[in-house]
Amino acid sequence: MISKKITFLVLFIFSLAVKAQDNTVKTLLKDVLVEIEKKHQVTFTYSDKDLENIYIVKPNSDLSLTETISYLKSVTPFNLKVLDNRFITISYLEKKISICGKIIDSNTSEPLVLATILINNTSKGTSSDNNGEFNLGSVPANAEITISYVGYQSITLPAKNLFTNNSCKEIYLDDLMEKLPEVIIPTLLTTGLQKNIDGSIVLNTKKFGILPGLIEPDILKTIKVLPGVESINESVSNINVRGGTNDQNLMLWDGIKMYHTSHFFGLISAYNPYLTQKATVTKNGTSTKFSDGVSSTISMQTTNNISDVISGGAGFNLLSADAFIQIPITKKLGLHASVRRSITDFLDTPTYDKYFSRSFQENSIASNKENEASTDFYFYDYSFKILYDINQHHLLRANLINIQNSLDYTEEYTSGSTTIEENSLLKQENIGANISWNAKWTSSFSTEFSAFISDYKINSSDFNKETDQFQTQFNNVLETEIKFTTNHLLSDAITLTNGAVFNEIGVANKTTVNAPTYSKSVKEVLLKSALFSEIELHKNNTYARFGLRANYFHDFNKFIVEPRINVRQKLRNGFFLKLAGEFKNQTTTQKIDFQDNFLGIEKRRWVLADNNKTPIIKSKQASFGTEYSKNNLQIDIVGFYKFVEGITVANQGFYNNVQTLNSIGDYTVKGVEFLVNKKSEKISTWISYTFSENNYDFTEFTPNTFPSSLDIIHSFSSALNYNLNNNIKFSLGAILRSGTPYTKPVEGNETIQDGNRIIVNYDTPNQDRLQNFFRVNTSLSYNFNLSKKLKSTARVGFTNITNRKNVVNTYYIVDENNTDKTKRIDTYSLPFTPNLSFRIDF
Template structure:
C-alpha cells in the first residue's frame, strides 16, 4: 500500500511538471513567434523592431484562419494587426496608451515595498505601491519609460510596455544603495555572511552570518579578527591592530556616529549588539574621501535602514548576558527599531564569567597583593533605538541613539607590610551617541544626505583607601559633534560623482583629583575642523575605479591638509584581478597610556587631543597592490602593503622603559604581505591565512633610534575548517599561530635606578626581546531548528583555547625589594580553556 501511494504521488508530480512545462513554454516573445507564423500561414508581417521588443504572447493552440489569427493577436497585445491583402500584414500601435502593473520587491529579502514611487518619465503621471508592493497605472504612453524608486535604494528605469500584461503583474527588484560599499564581488567569503566588495572592503552581513571557530554569535569585532593583516596582540577587541596600527587608529562608526568605546568586559566582547547591525564594512586602505580619522582603518557599522512594515524581533542569551531586539511598525511610513543587552554577571557566576574576569583583572593594582577578602560587582549593558520615518517616496528621516556602559565596584582587604588595608574602587565606562539623517532623492540622478551626530564618551573612576582616608578620582571625557552634507550625482549607472562638506568640533577633558594631600589637575582642549571632499567612482563590467581628494582645515592651527585617495580594481579575465589602493589620512585624537597614573590598573588608556606641538596631528601614507584569483569557488588573494605614520608620541605607545614619559615625537613604518587561500563547496569552506610584516619605530630620544614596534607580529598564520554536517547542523574548527610580541628587559646586574625619591626599573634598549609564540585552537557548533514556520531558533556552543595553552601576551617588570635583583617580572596571560553557549529565537 505504501509503495502504491508513493508511485501515485510520483506520477501526479510528473503530470504537474509536464503540464507546467507545457504552459510555461506556450508564452514566447512576439519577435520569435512572427517568423513561425509567416512560414505557417504564408504571410509577411511589416513592423518596427522597437514596437515589438519585449512583448510576450501565448502561442495559438491550433491553426486558425487568417482572420481568426489577426483577432487573436489583437486581443493578446496592445498592437494592431491589419491585412493589406491576403499576404501582407501591418503591425502598428492600436492605442497610444496601455494599462500596466508590477510588483516591487527587495532584491535580497524579497520583501514587498510599500509606498515605492512609480513615475512615468516626462509625463505628469505616477503612483505608489500598495501594502503588497503592487502598483497599477492606466493610460500610460506605450513608448514611455518608468522610474521606480525608494529611499536608500537604486532607482530602476524600465520601459512601460515591458509591464503590459493580461495576467500577472511582473516582479521588479530594487537593490539597496549603500554609499560606502561598492558592488559585492564575492557574495560568500570564508563563511556565509562575509562578503568581498569591489573596493577591497570586507562586509559582514550579520543577518546571514554562518559560523566561525570559537564564536557563538556574530560578534562584530571578534569576527573581523579572522581577516589577514588584522591582529590583537592581547586578544582584546578593544585593541585591534590593523596592519601594525594601534587600536586608537581605527575609525569606528555606528550609523554615522563616531564611537570611542569598542568593547564590553574591557575588550573581550564587542559593545555593539549584532542583531540590529545589518552590515559592517572593514576598509584597510583606499578609503572613500567621505571619511576622515582612522589612519589605519575604517570600521563602518550600519543598522537596517528600511521600513519593512512587519513586526519582527528576537532574543537570546549566552553565559554572560541576555539580549532582545524588536522592529515595530507604527504606520506605513513610520517604524521603530529597538535593541537591549545586559549582562547577569553581577547575579550569576558562570565558568565563562570566571575566566573573563580573571583575564581582565589579572594586571590591576590588586593582583600583586595577598587578598584576604574581596567583593566585586561587575556588569555591562547597552541599548539602542532607531526611528525610521519616510516623508514620501523622495525624502526620509532617520534618528539613531546608542548607549553603552561598563560598571565595576570593587571592595577589598589585602595585606601590605603586615597591615590589613581596606580599599573601595569604582570604575564606570560609557559612550552615548545620537544621530539624525535626512535622505533626499531629488530626481533619478541627484540625491543628498544631511546628517548630524553627537558622541559623548566618559571613563570615570574613584579609589578610596579607608586606612589613609585618601580619595582619588579620575575622569576622561570626549565630546564630539559633527554636521555633514553629502551629495551624489549619477552621470550614468556606471559613473557617480560625490561631494561633501563637514563641520566638526571635538573637546577632550582629563581630570585628576586627590583629597590628601590636596591635588587637582584639569586639562581641556577643543578643536574645530572643517573639510570638503570630492570623488568620482566608475564601475562597469571588469573595472572599478574611485578617485577622491579631501581637504581638511584646522581652525585653531590655521593649517590645511590635502589628502588624495585612490582605489582601482581591474579584472584581467574571468579568473584574475589586479587591485591598487592608496591614501593619505590624518587624525587628531590618540590614546595616551600612563602606567603611573591609570584607572585602577585596568584601563590605562586616556583619549587626548592634538595641540600641533607636543601632540601633533597624526598623518599616514599607505599604498597596497594585490592579485586575486577566483575559479570554481577557489579563491587566492595576495596583497603587498606599505604604510608610514608620522606624529605618534612615545606617551601613546605603551612603552615599558626609562623614557616612556619623555615627550618624544616619532613615526612607524610597516611593510608586509597578506596571503589568503579559500576553498568552498556546498557543504564546506576551508581557508588558510598568512601575514608577514616588519614594523619599526623611529624615535630620536631612544637608543637605538629605530627598533621593533610593540605591535610587531612578524608572522601570523591561521586556518579554519567549516563543515555543514546537515542543513541545520554546522561545525567550525580552527586555530592561530603567530609570533610573540616584542618587550623590554632590565639591564642585567643593574636592574633598578633612582629617579629623585623613587626607585624605578632600569630598562635596557626597548623591544629587544620577544615573547614565546602564541598558539590557540578554537571550536564551535551550531544547530538550527524551528518552533513554527514563523519562529526560528538557533543553539550554538563554542570553546576557546581547546588545548588550554598558557599564552603569554605581555610582560613587564616592577620594583620588588624582596627579590635579589630588586625587580619582579609580571606576565599577562591569554584566556584559558573557556566554554560558552548561546540560544536564540527569531520571529
C-alpha cells in the same frame, strides 16, 4: 554652538517633512470599517484576506450610513449588502473584476509607453499605450499583476488594488539606478562575510554562519580573522590593523563616531550584532567621505528599511542576555530597538570566571582574592532607531545608542589589629545620536544630510586606606558633526560624489589626589572643516575611485590635503589586479597611564591634538596585489606599505626607559598578506598568512630605530567550516603568530636610583620577544524551528581548547624584598573557556 545649529537643522528638516506629505491621506480599509462600526452601531462581516492592503480615503464624517455605504461601493471592488439594521456583508462584486491603470515615471511624471503588464501565473497581459494607459478588462479578483519597463524597477500589485470603479489608477515606477553588483565575493571564509569590489570586507550579521570559537556574530571579534588584523592582547578594544594602535581605527555606528567599543574591558564587542545589519572594514583606499582612523575604518550600519510586519528576537549566552524588535508603526513610520545587559552580577558562570580572571589579573582585584572582597560589575547597551519615509524619495532616520560598563569593588583586609576597607569605582559610558535625511531629487541626483553627537565619559576613583590616599580620574570626549553629501550619476558607469563637513571636538581630562594634594584639569576644543570630492567608475571589467579631501583646522590655521585612490582591474580567467592608496589624518589619540589607577584595567585616556606636544597624526599608505577567484577558489596576495607620523611615546604603551619621555616619532610597516579560501557545498577551508616588519623611529632615542611594540612578524591562521546539513554547522581553527617585542632589565644592573625612588633599569627597547602565540578554537551551531514563525539557534564555542598559557604582555617591577632585583609580571590570554548561546527569532 554646534549643538544649537544641529537643533535648528533638525527642526528645519522635520518641518520640511511635514510639508512634504501628501494632502490626500489614505487609510487601511479595515481601520475605516472599525470607525464606521463605532459611529453607526453596525457590524461588517468579511474575509480578512479580501481586505488585505486595501487603502481608501476616509469618507466624510457628515455622511449618513446609507451615503457611507454608497461611497464605499464607489471606491472599492466590493459589494456591501445590508442584512438588517445591524449586519453588513462585504464581498467581491464578481469573481472577476475590471482593472486599468496609467504607468508614470516617478521622477519626471511622464507616461511610460509600452510598459509590460502581466497577470501572474497566466499568459494574459497587455502593454501601455502612448499615454501610458492600459486596460486588462476582467481578471480574477485574487490575481496579482506585475508591471515592468526596461530600465525601471518592476512592481507586483494585487489586482484588487487596481480596481477601476471610478477611474484608472496611476502607477509610478522608479528608475533602476543599480550599478553592477558591488559584492564580488558573496561568501568569504563563512556565510555572511563578503568582499566588495573596492576591497572592503562586509560582515552581514543576519547571514552569519560560523567561525572558530564564536557563538554569535560579534562584529569586532569576527574581523580579527582577516589577514592583517590582529589583537596583541586578544582584546576587541585593542584591534591592530596593519601594525596600527587601536585608537587609529575609526569606529562608526550608523554614522556616529564611537570612542568606546567594548564590554568586559575589551573581551566582547559593545555593539549588539542582531540589530546591526552589517559592518564594513576598509584597510586602505578609503572613500574621501571618511576622515580619522589612519589605520582603518570600521563602519557599522543598522537596518534602514521599514519592515512590513513586526519582527525581532531574543537570546542569551553565559555573559549576557539581549533582545531586539522592529515595529512598523505605519507604512511610513517604523521603530527599531535593541537592549543587552550582562547577567554576571546575579549569575556566576564558568565563562564569567574566566573572563573576570583575564581582565583583572594585573591588579589588586585578582591578587587579593584571599581577602574579604565584593565586586559589583555589570554592563549594558541599548539603541533606538526611528525611520520615517516622507515619501518614496525622502527618508528621515534618527538613532540613539548608549553603551555602559560599571564596576564597584570593595575589599576588606586586616593589617595588625585594624580592619581596612578599600573602595574603587569605575564607570565608562558612550552615548551617541544622529539624524539623517536622504533625498532623491531626480533619477540621477540625490543628497544626504546628517548630523551626529557623541559623548564619551570615564569616571574612576580609588581609595587606599593604608596610605589614606584617594584618587579620581575623569576623561570626557564630546564630538559633534554636520555633513552634507551629494551624489550625481553622470552616466550608467560614472558617479560623482561631493560633500562638506564641519566638526567640533572637545576633550577634558581631570586628575585629583589628596595625599599629596594634587589636581590637574585640562580641557581643549578643536574646530575643523573639510570639503571632499570623488569620482567612481564601474564599467565592464574596470573599477576605479579617485578622490581628494581638503581639511582645514581652524585653531591651527592649517590645511591638510589628502588624495585617495582605489583601482581594480579584471584580467582574464578569474585574475584581478588591485591598487589602493590614501593619505589620512586624525586628531584624537589615547594616552596610556601606567600608574595603578583606573583599577589597573582601563589605562587609556583620550587626548586632543594641540599641534605641539601632541601633533596631528598623519599617514600615507599604498598597497598592490593580485587576486584569483574562480570555481569557489579564492587566492588573494597583497603587498602594503604604511608610514604614520606624529605618534608620541605616551600612546604607544612602552614598558621601558623611554615610557616617561616626551617625544614625537613615527613608525613604518611593510608587509604581505596572503589568503587561500576553498569552498564547496558543505565545506569552507582557508589558510591565511601575514608577514610584516613594524619599526619605530624616534630621533631623540638611542638607538632611534627599534621594533614596534605591535610588531608581529609572522601571523598564520587556518580553519575548517563543515555544514553537516542545513541546520548543523561545525568550525575548527588555529592561530599561530610571532611573540611581540618587550624590554628586559640590564643584566647585572636591574635597578637604578632615580631621585628618591628606585626604578627598573631597562635595556635597549624591544630587543626581546615573547614566546609564539598559539591557540585552537572550535564552535558548533544548530538551527531548528519551534514553530512556523519562531526560528531558534543554539551555539556552543570553546576558546583555547588546548588550555595553552599564552603570554600577551610582560613588564618588570622592583622586587620589594630585594630592591637590587626585579620581578617579571606576565599577562596571559584566556585559558580554556567555554560559552554557549541560545536565540529565538520571529
